[in-house]
Amino acid sequence: MAQLNAKIPEGPLAQKWTKYKASVKLVNPANKKKLEIIIVGTGLSGAGAASALGELGYSVKSFCYQDSPRRAHSVAAQGGINAAKNYQNDGDSIYRLFYDMIKGGDYRAREGNVYRAAEVSNQVIDHFTALGVPFARDYGGTLDTRSFGGVQVSRTFYSSGQTGQQCLLGAYSSLNRQIKKGNVTLYPRREMLDLVLIDGKARGIITRNLITGEIERHSAHAVILATGGYGTIYYLSTLAVNSNPSAAWKAHKKGAFFANPSFIQIHPTSVPQLNEFQSKLTLMSESLRNDGRMWVPKTKGDKRPANDIPEDERDYYLERRYPTFGNLVPRDVASRATKERCDAGFGVGETGLAVNLDFRDSIKKLGKKVIASRYGNLFHMYKTITGIDPFEEPMRIYPAGHYTMGGLWVDYELMTTIPGLFAIGESNFSDHGANRLGASSLMQASGDGYFIIPVTINNYLSDEIRTGKISTDRAEFEAAEKDSVERINKLMSIKGKQNASSFHKKLGKVMWDYCGMVRNEEGLKKALVLIEELRKEFWSDLNIPGTEAELNQELEKAGRVADYFEVAELLVTDALNRKESCGAHFREEYQTADGEAMRNDENFSYVAAWEYKGAGEPHILHKEELHFEEVEVKVRSYK
Amino acid sequence: MKLTLKIWRQKNAKAAGGFVTYQMNDVSPEMAFLEMLDALNKKLVEEDKEPIAFDHDCREGICGSCGMYINGHPHGPVPAITTCHLSMRFFKDGETVWIEPWRAKPFPVIRDLIVDRTAFDKIQFAGGFISINTGGAPEANLIPVKKEDSDNAFDSAVCVGCGACVAACKNASAMLFVSAKISQFALLPQGRIEARDRVRSMVEKMDELGFGNCSNTGACEAECPKEIKISNIARLNREFYKAY
Ligand SMILES: Cc1cc2nc3c(=O)[nH]c(=O)nc-3n(C[C@H](O)[C@H](O)[C@H](O)COP(=O)(O)OP(=O)(O)OC[C@H]3O[C@@H](n4cnc5c(N)ncnc54)[C@H](O)[C@@H]3O)c2cc1C
Numbered sequence A: 001m002a003q004l005n006a007k008i009p010e011g012p013l014a015q016k017w018t019k020y021k022a023s024v025k026l027v028n029p030a031n032k033k034k035l036e037i038i039i040v041g042t043g044l045s046g047a048g049a050a051s052a053l054g055e056l057g058y059s060v061k062s063f064c065y066q067d068s069p070r071r072a073h074s075v076a077a078q079g080g081i082n083a084a085k086n087y088q089n090d091g092d093s094i095y096r097l098f099y100d101m102i103k104g105g106d107y108r109a110r111e112g113n114v115y116r117a118a119e120v121s122n123q124v125i126d127h128f129t130a131l132g133v134p135f136a137r138d139y140g141g142t143l144d145t146r147s148f149g150g151v152q153v154s155r156t157f158y159s160s161g162q163t164g165q166q167c168l169l170g171a172y173s174s175l176n177r178q179i180k181k182g183n184v185t186l187y188p189r190r191e192m193l194d195l196v197l198i199d200g201k202a203r204g205i206i207t208r209n210l211i212t213g214e215i216e217r218h219s220a221h222a223v224i225l226a227t228g229g230y231g232t233i234y235y236l237s238t239l240a241v242n243s244n245p246s247a248a249w250k251a252h253k254k255g256a257f258f259a260n261p262s263f264i265q266i267h268p269t270s271v272p273q274l275n276e277f278q279s280k281l282t283l284m285s286e287s288l289r290n291d292g293r294m295w296v297p298k299t300k301g302d303k304r305p306a307n308d309i310p311e312d313e314r315d316y317y318l319e320r321r322y323p324t325f326g327n328l329v330p331r332d333v334a335s336r337a338t339k340e341r342c343d344a345g346f347g348v349g350e351t352g353l354a355v356n357l358d359f360r361d362s363i364k365k366l367g368k369k370v371i372a373s374r375y376g377n378l379f380h381m382y383k384t385i386t387g388i389d390p391f392e393e394p395m396r397i398y399p400a401g402h403y404t405m406g407g408l409w410v411d412y413e414l415m416t417t418i419p420g421l422f423a424i425g426e427s428n429f430s431d432h433g434a435n436r437l438g439a440s441s442l443m444q445a446s447g448d449g450y451f452i453i454p455v456t457i458n459n460y461l462s463d464e465i466r467t468g469k470i471s472t473d474r475a476e477f478e479a480a481e482k483d484s485v486e487r488i489n490k491l492m493s494i495k496g497k498q499n500a501s502s503f504h505k506k507l508g509k510v511m512w513d514y515c516g517m518v519r520n521e522e523g524l525k526k527a528l529v530l531i532e533e534l535r536k537e538f539w540s541d542l543n544i545p546g547t548e549a550e551l552n553q554e555l556e557k558a559g560r561v562a563d564y565f566e567v568a569e570l571l572v573t574d575a576l577n578r579k580e581s582c583g584a585h586f587r588e589e590y591q592t593a594d595g596e597a598m599r600n601d602e603n604f605s606y607v608a609a610w611e612y613k614g615a616g617e618p619h620i621l622h623k624e625e626l627h628f629e630e631v632e633v634k635v636r637s638y639k
Numbered sequence B: 001m002k003l004t005l006k007i008w009r010q011k012n013a014k015a016a017g018g019f020v021t022y023q024m025n026d027v028s029p030e031m032a033f034l035e036m037l038d039a040l041n042k043k044l045v046e047e048d049k050e051p052i053a054f055d056h057d058c059r060e061g062i063c064g065s066c067g068m069y070i071n072g073h074p075h076g077p078v079p080a081i082t083t084c085h086l087s088m089r090f091f092k093d094g095e096t097v098w099i100e101p102w103r104a105k106p107f108p109v110i111r112d113l114i115v116d117r118t119a120f121d122k123i124q125f126a127g128g129f130i131s132i133n134t135g136g137a138p139e140a141n142l143i144p145v146k147k148e149d150s151d152n153a154f155d156s157a158v159c160v161g162c163g164a165c166v167a168a169c170k171n172a173s174a175m176l177f178v179s180a181k182i183s184q185f186a187l188l189p190q191g192r193i194e195a196r197d198r199v200r201s202m203v204e205k206m207d208e209l210g211f212g213n214c215s216n217t218g219a220c221e222a223e224c225p226k227e228i229k230i231s232n233i234a235r236l237n238r239e240f241y242k243a244y
């Protein structure tokens, strides 16, 4: 049985990365050009990696399913990006950022990886600033910061409510420079259908050209997946409608272990579902909780307009339950507290599945202008969607599926259990444990792409300098292409009635109801039955009009939905296995008398890495025990 | 609501296209415009007909994927929003809605409402960057920038690259798009160093790709979902003249 080796360097935490860098094997500049690297994904992690590796002189091939790399879903991040600069002199440091992430992740992340993410965070801000990313500034001309949930310092750099867009356009610009130089070749509107292994090593991918339908083979000496998260498993989520787990899942089926799949963050503040046709949920950034207060009426079923409810009849439930952190508790805590109030009948709006996020007091204190400068575009977006002006009335918000802490298992070098296959950004599992703190994903994705993978990949590639170009005529490519074509044919030939989205929607509801914010054994077991039923229905009643040899969005979607069923099953299996509550994973059976999560460190202080054993076979669980040398493992409290 | 949709259908770049009429009988004013198209597509698939192809991804107005003419306006009749943010509450019962792809020579139709906008990327490859290697950046606060300049740079940088400006322009000019990037970098000290080469390369590429000239009608500014100002074009012109 495969053994997990995280390859964490020896030595004190603060010196691990420095020591690693000093001892890692390097590739001679003359040899780099001969080595090819495939990078799937052009979000912050993928575009960052492609730029940095191109700058080093490697031959990079960059893929995305959108028409342009600039549209990867990193573009939608709103609130900000963390760094341990301590510009505010408020006691921040690399150690504190590391500590906040370990605690925020409910002690389910690796110390070594998290410390390194904190360590490179400052370089990320320097780099983006130099690339011309217009971060918010103070009157003196220096960079401004704000606070995010789960921390007591102000370390979040931002560009209004469009930080992801600005950072991604920065990464896109550095990518463009490498494209112009010829170091990176771009393959847009391509979907990765499979990973190709030769002698156990990742050597290429099979893609579908989304315009012509052509199936293509691409080879390389190493493959990096930067394909983002799978929060769309709930159908309605804050992710892009086309975000999907397929690339990671195909790699999983070829031998890459999948870690902690059930750790999915439900974000507390999204525009609630307004109707049954809805195709996505729009996030209202966590940064709003800096100046917005969350409340519900003290009286059940109070249907008065929010502004008519007097102060003493409002329940600011986060401030009440968590006086120290108040509205800035971490996301998992805020989401559950909101669900608790709504389930108890105190929710507002038509459906009762919403709470108020009120800016009245901040507007009174700071003035409309200041609030507009901080959140202008978010207020505008909210008004566009709902028709309600947050300057006049509180926003109505509700939790939504948002971020996947789980993902492909990687070691310290960000390599998966398949040699030569790496995973970076949201597609890996490594830095956020059971819950991610706000503004730490842009930081991690950028850090992975720009500063970590360009170092660690050398250790692998230094042994590849004699390999030579890898031919796509090899039998392994032939076989992988055949599998992909067969699957497409299978999907096309079902010729039932329903479109792929209808199945996705039904699956999403099952996952939200039984494997969402709270979970229990009975519900999870029921989910497994329902998923299987739906899967059968899918494979007998799906319809895809048109042909596979042309642009066919129904076929694209169907391939992804087929994978969702398998991902969903593993997700529920993982949630069943973890008989404890930690971070975003809340099992009703394991909670304290006052409804807080109850961890079980004795039995579950491990990363659950699942191995695929073939269709219909149960997955095998591998445990990577977590060792905490630097921090004391405590009950997480924000009270 | 009942709506009559007249939608441009075109099988591929080479095929001839034409309008096809669809009757929608139960459109809710709460739907988003693209959700209305989703509902139509669901129905079409159930009837084993090919659904309407259109680009979309984030559905929250930031990725720039979506875009179509709706009743003659890029992104529809409501100012300052992308198609994905357009709500059906802006339409009337019984209305006929005309839906077409961007019409511009440098953006050939790929299928139905999807066009090829890679020309935009090519302009950015030509010079839309600051040449700095990873690891070579100075400490961020060593580059102070006046707040006003930084805020103005941000206002230019919010362009989503959807192509509405080109589609709105009778000359299919890409000046608003190009000027937004030029302005962002021209306003920042980091960007000044390469300003001259950047403006030359980007404008040259823009001309080469067949985008037309700006004749100051301002349609681009009026239709831009992100309210990018035409004053950016004035700055582009100044930068351009300075570069020669
Ligand atoms: C609405 C929203 C707001 C957020 N706000 C913040 C914030 O304020 N701060 C913060 O730190 N984090 C935030 N996050 C999280 C953060 O944005 C993401 O985790 C991060 O940007 C992910 O980057 P990535 O590079 O891993 O992937 P992505 O940016 O998601 O990119 C994925 C890439 O993979 C490609 N791809 C996927 N599958 C395939 C395939 N099969 N074939 C080919 N290509 C494929 C896509 O084309 C795309 O280029 C937010 C997330 C959302 C959804």
Ligand code: FES
Pocket: B055, B056, B057, B058, B059, B060, B061, B062, B063, B064, B065, B066, B067, B082, B083, B084, B085, B160
């Ligand atoms: S779908 Fe992203 S902007 Fe409309």
